[in-house]
Amino acid sequence: MRQTTAKEKRELQLIQEASKLQMKIDVSVYPFINEEHPAHRTLQNHMIKKADLGDYSLIESVNEKVTKLTKERVKVMNELNELRRKKGND
Structure with a gap:
């Protein structure tokens, strides 16, 4: 069985971090944009x-x-892309 490298661990960590940030973004805007959300109409009316x-x-x-949150996610994705680019050159 092959050992996971530090780069692979970091890549996985960045993917998880990007996913968490995207989830936070989605949760922040979901009630405003999804008409099926129970709070949608109340929030829209209040706003x-x-x-x-x-x-x-x-x-x-x-x-x-x-x-x-988007700025944080962009930083994470840039690091992930750079890591993958370097990995492709190895």
Whole structure:
């Protein structure tokens, strides 16, 4: 049986990290975009009422959270791609 290399372990770790970050992104936006989610209509109505009053804080907070998570995921994916590129050159 072959030993797992440090690069392979790191690759697996990065894949898992990217998946977790994507899941966090999905959970953050899911209630807003999926009409079948039980909270969808309530959130939409709440967001619209606040926006009509000039309060965009709910929209902004979701955007900030998703932006932060997306930036983290991009870093992870860049490292993963670089690792795979180097692995292909070995």
